[in-house]
Amino acid sequence: MNAHYLARQICKLQIPFESGSVHVWSAAVPLLAPILNDPESLLSREELDRVDRFRPSGKKQEFLVGRALLRMILGSYCGIRPASVMFCYGHQGKPSVASTPHTSRRIAFNISHSIDIIVIAICEGEEIGVDVECLNYLGDVTPICMDILAEAEVGDVLALEVQQRRHAFCRYWVHKEAFLKQMGCGLSIAPRDVQVSFEGPGRSEISCPGHHPRRRIFGLEFPTAEGYVAALATPVQNVVARLFDVGAALH
Ligand SMILES: CC(C)(COP(=O)(O)OP(=O)(O)OC[C@H]1O[C@@H](n2cnc3c(N)ncnc32)[C@H](O)[C@@H]1OP(=O)(O)O)[C@@H](O)C(=O)NCCC(=O)NCCS
Secondary structure (H helix, E strand, O other): OOHHHHHHHHHHHOOOOOOOEEEEEEEEHHHHHHHHHOHHHOOOHHHHHHHHHHOOHHHHHHHHHHHHHHHHHHHHHHOOOHHHOOEEEOOOOOEEEOOOOOOOOOEEEEEEEEOOEEEEEEEEOOOOEEEEEEHHHOOOOHHHHHHHOOHHHHHHHHOOOHHHHHHHHHHHHHHHHHHHHHHOOHHHOOHHHOEEEEOOOOEEEEEEOOOEEEEEEEEEEOOOOOOEEEEEEEOOOOOEEEEEEHHHHOO
16 A cells, blocks of 8 residues: 555545534554655645654654645545645644635644554534543653642542553543644643533533633543543534544545
C-alpha cells in the first residue's frame, strides 16, 4: 500500500454528517507508515519546511503522518484532493480549513496525537477540540495533580487508591485539553483554571470562570485504542460522536 492508494481509499469514503454529530477518526500510526515514503505528494511546501525547521526529530514523523491523514480526511469531506486543502491558523496556532471557492461547507476539525494513535474530530459548523493521551506513559500522577487540576478535582483523584489515580487524572486531563483546544488558546491558559464537572457516563460540562465566564462547553469521552483515554469538547450539548477507524475503513 502506498500513500496514493491510502489517499484514494480515504477520499472515496465521503461520509455525510448528521446534525448534532461529530465524526471521530482514529488511526494507528504504523498503518500510515507508507505516507513517510512520499510526504511531498500530500503536504504543502510550507508544511514540509515547517517540519524541518521547528520539530524535534521524534515529532517530525508524528506531524507528517498526522497532517497527511488530516488532508486525506478533510479532502474527503470537502470533496477536493488532499493536496488542495488549505489551512489558516489562529493566534495560538489552531489550524482551520481556509475557505476557498471550492469549499462551500464550514468544516471544523481538530487533531491530537499520542504515541501510536492519531485522533481527528470533524464536524460541520461549531469549533471543536480533541485530545488523546496514552496512559502507560504516565507514572504516579500524585505529584502533578496540584499543578494541573482544580482544587475539587485534586480531592477526587487523591481520594482514590494510587493505582486508580492515573486513569482518573487522565480523564480530567483530556477533557481540559480538549476544552483548551476547542477555544483555540491551548496551554496559554493553565489547565488548573479549567473546571471539569462529570455529568454521566463519559460526559462533562467544562468551564473556565477566570478567563471565559460565559462559555459553556461540553465534553464527551470516546473509546480509541486499549490504554488510551480520549475526549472531545464542543459547544453542542448532548453531541453524538460517530467513531470511525481508518484501518477498518480501508479493508
Ligand atoms: C494545542 C496544544 C495544547 C497541543 O498540545 P500537544 O500536546 O502537542 O497535543 P496534541 O497532539 O493533542 O495536539 C496537537 C495538534 O493540535 C493542533 N493545535 C495547535 N495549536 C492549537 C491551538 N492553539 N488550539 C487547538 N489546536 C491546536 C494542531 O493541529 C496540532 O497538530 P499538528 O501540529 O500536527 O497540526 C499546544 O500545542 C498549545 O498549547 N499550543 C498553543 C500555545 C502555543 O504554543 N502557542 C504558540 C504557537 S502560535
